[in-house]
Amino acid sequence: MLLACVGGASVRAETLRIATGELPPYASSDRADQGMSLHIVRQAFAKAGVQVEYVFLPWTRALVETRDGKWDATAAWGRNAERDKGFLVSDNVLTEQWQILYRSDRNFTWSSLQDLAGLRIGVVADYSYTPVFWRMVKDGTLRADVAPDDVSNLNKLLAGRVDVVPLDRNVACDLLGAKFTGEQAHRVRAHPKLFVPDFTTHLMMSEKLPASAKRLEAFNRGLKALRQSGEYGKILQQQPCAADLAQALQGG
Template identity: 95%
Template sequence: MRRHLCLLWGLLLACAGGASAQAETLRIATGELPPYASSARKDQGMSLHIVRQAFAKAGVQVEYVFLPWTRALIETRDGKWDATAAWGRNAERDKGFLVSDNVLTEQWQILYRSDRNFTWSNLQDLAGLRVGVVADYSYTPAFWRMVKDGTLRADVAPDDVSNLNKLLAGRVDVVPLDRNVACDLLGAKFTGEQARRVRAHPKLFVPDFTTHLMMSEKLPASAKRMEAFNRGLKALRQSGEYSKILQQQPCAADLAQALQGG
């Protein structure tokens, strides 16, 4: 009887140890980019919610630390944080990181004022225009090459709100921005009259702007953690939960029409 009790106690301890391992909490550095990443939202943003739920499928908990984006990147590459989310691909910036499967595909368009005529088919059509940009954003390698060689005139701002203010004031001609981000900012930070003065060209600025979780190559656990995340992300998609998360971003009808190029 005593032997059986000892065996039972051993099994209980083993189970408790397994539960403890499964309850690992990863600290993930991120920044503010509503509606994808936001300390003000209950779900902390669509992208961060996807990351959280994907890790949950793998039995891992996460805790987000909101920092300036550049700091989040540098400190994660150095191994201070377990991961950082969510980033577009950039060959130079990706160095030193393991990069996950696609977390979410953003819909980048070019915004302009409704009192202006604007059309474009390729980046060369933007030559001569003042393009509002944020320095840390990915955009595309071709875009940054054309900025570097002087073909495109980039007007750098610290954030998207500043760029939208410049656009409304006529200080820049166009602003590349994700549709959901534009919708969120125009609805929350600007008056209805201001929002109605902004339009989006229907052609996508970036055809396939995927975003990703990144982990430092310096951390020995990163490879296994990334494998677990990718498995969880796949399971989240297959369960139907992923699609439901993407449907949780409301946009007022007038804004939706304008940002669809209407």
């Protein structure tokens, strides 16, 4: 069987099944590359001589079934100490830029999570956000209005049913450009302060699978090689966003 060498170590070629969910442009069954994050994961494994197949599932199911060992890995997830239990976690695949979206017809500013008290915050239950955010929701300091997905939250924002929506900049741009009219999209603004200063995302493998440790080592070597080759940077540059939308989502 074909062997590939990365960083002086040989890795037996194989095909891994990776559970994921829908989060365009990072993970999407509708894109030829299946999303920016998944493309990075695929190319990093390719550097190690490993092929991958993606299985798209609801995010929670992808997590639970991977932890149980049904799938070889799941991607890509923000760090969460409670959720990470039972997993080996990779180096950073991609850093997302989470901001707070609001309607252009209202004045909004914030400097700490406490400033969001009293506002209706549109969230998706499966998302990481931050541990502090979820603790403040649990203790009643913050009011979370849960939706099944980001499109639902954006619709609620436009309809005035929630006041703000934390969302990654690239996800917001992708959804506003693809799922909403121009008039609707331009009613959305993003506060320039990052909701999460350093939102890294990761590949995770179950501790129950004996091969996980060596596979994760191979992935991390491949990811490092991908960065050093310049290919990683080129992948990041392939996410287009209309200039006017980009300006609004940069707080302009």
